[in-house]
Amino acid sequence: MASTSATVDLPAPPERVWQLIGGFGSLPDWLPYIPSSTLAEGGRVRRLENPDGDVIVERLVAFDDAARSYSYAILQAPFPVTDYLSTLKVRDVPGRADASRVVWSGTFTPAGVSAGEAVDLFQSIYADGLAALRETLAA
Incomplete structure (x- = not known):
């Protein structure tokens, strides 16, 4: 099993950040890579589409x-991994009521690629996603 994570500190209170990203169907609100999210099974399953x-x-x-945390598993995706479990968390920054720390992490088993390649893929997805979150909050 492999794992990776990315972290970003943001100049916004944790409650504001969680309002934006805490909904399981909210990815299109802050992640340009995911322009569509449809919820099913009472909001417990999301069907995402990317621009491709x-x-x-x-x-x-x-x-x-x-x-301010949720975890999810991938049921279907074009990624070379199995047993994927990811967590998105919004944390306080000690001593800073006006800032938050977002951690996006995941564990997975590479399938048909090396552990390093799988880690690099998700490290890039998480880092790019958190950079997009920073841009959304700055807008």
């Missing part, structure tokens, strides 16, 4: 509004 038309289906496996 690739479909990604994910299941919400844990949600904690008070802790």
